[in-house]
Amino acid sequence: MNNPPPLTQDPQGRIAPSSLADLIAWFLEHDPRVAAVRQPAVEQLFQWKQEESRRAGEAVFEFESAEARLAVGVMQALIEHASEPQLHDWIGQLLNALDDAAKTNEEIAQAYQLETQSDEASVVAEAAKIPTEQGRALYLTCCWLETLCTAEIRILGWVYQELYGRPFSPR
16 A cells, blocks of 8 residues: 555544554554654663653653654644644644754754764664763753654644645645
């Protein structure tokens, strides 16, 4: 199947959970930017982020994996942003977060000559080159945000197009 599976909706216009699950699974199988959440290096990064949040005293919902976190985030976004303007604004916020994270990562990677080209390399291990804990935490958090936002935008952008009959376009 070259195209994502169709979304189905109930009579009230709510997306059928099973069709959304099928869609997320399709993106995980066919879109490399979404499938990145399945890479061992990204899973390690995600586990680091969960542990870091716990250490900071944040209330952390325990996810089994980065993939589960992505799926729940997509579902939650569609529940909380149920209208076109709300979903449009949310995707715009994700794009802004992605842009900020990518710029921060680029600056830090250049400053500390970090290896960023390998998808298999441990970003957590590479971050050890950053001399301060705060700098490492910023870099790793932005790495996680960059991966997560990219994957969510890919899926939510497609859902937006399916629901509203036109591609998402930033304002």
